[in-house]
Amino acid sequence: MEERPPSHPRVAWEESESSDESSSVLEPVEVESQQPDASWLPVYEEEEEAVDFIEAFVKNPEKDDVQKIKFLRNIVTVCTTAKEKGLLEGLDIFCFRNMLAENIQVLLDEEPRDKLCTVVRQQAMLAISALSTVEVVLEDEMMFLLLASFKSVFLLPPKEELDIRLYDTTLKSMDIMLQMLLISPPTFSFTVNLCSILQVGSFHSVGFTVAVPHPRAR
Structure with missing residues (x-):
């Protein structure tokens, strides 16, 4: 899959270089004039509140669990509405500009490894499904997610030690995500990589019943 070039409004992104800030904080660097909000996005008229929240969330360095969950649910809302009403134009630009894939990955990486006490993980996987x-989302980004x-x-x-x-x-939620990706993967190589991950992951050990088709059967 070829890399998607940025379109107008064009924005370049980079991680904050300040040693005082968390490495998970992603900050936008403007390289061209752009509209101050996402009102140019066709789906904006239908999901103004959700779109505005997403943009505000990615710019805010302080995020609690309630905001994280709302951010992820709003991604699902925007993608679902855009798909159902044929308002997909510019959605790739919006996702690229706000680094949605990278921000979802940050939220997953920040989840504690020794406990499961919120729905952040499951909402993140539902957001991945929606994207x-x-x-x-580019193939490499999806594999990282x-x-x-x-x-x-x-x-x-x-x-036994968890809720x-x-x-x-x-x-x-993970099962839903995998089923969605197996139904319509972006490329043949993505299917091969996904099948390899599923086989190595020993999904039966965590109760998965996902049927993994051989990539050549598609």
Whole structure:
């Protein structure tokens, strides 16, 4: 898959170089004049509140769990509405400009490895599923998101030590994400890589029932 060139409004992004700030804080660097908000986006008229929250979230260095969950749910809302109402134009620019894939990965990486006490993981995987349906995430970005998702679950303590209800709903969200990706993967190489990850991951050990088709069968 060829790398998507930035379109107008064009924005370049870089991580903050300040040693006083967390490495997870992603800051925009403007290289061309751009509209002050996302009102140019066709889906904006339908989901103004969700779009505005997403843009505000990625610019805010202080994020609590409630805001993280709302951010992820709003991604699902915007993608779902855009898909259902045919308002996909410019959505790739919006996702690129706000580094949605990178911000989701940061949220997954920040989740504690020794406990499961919020729905951030499951909402992140549902957001990944939503992004895949509108095809706005590059293949490499999607693989990093998948690896972050797997790591956030596989490194947890045994399920007997966790909130079993939350654990089960998290696995269900991962199952939904994988089913979505297996139905319409971006490229042949993505399918091959995903199948390799699924085989190495030993999904049966965590209760998965995802059927993995051989890539040549597609």
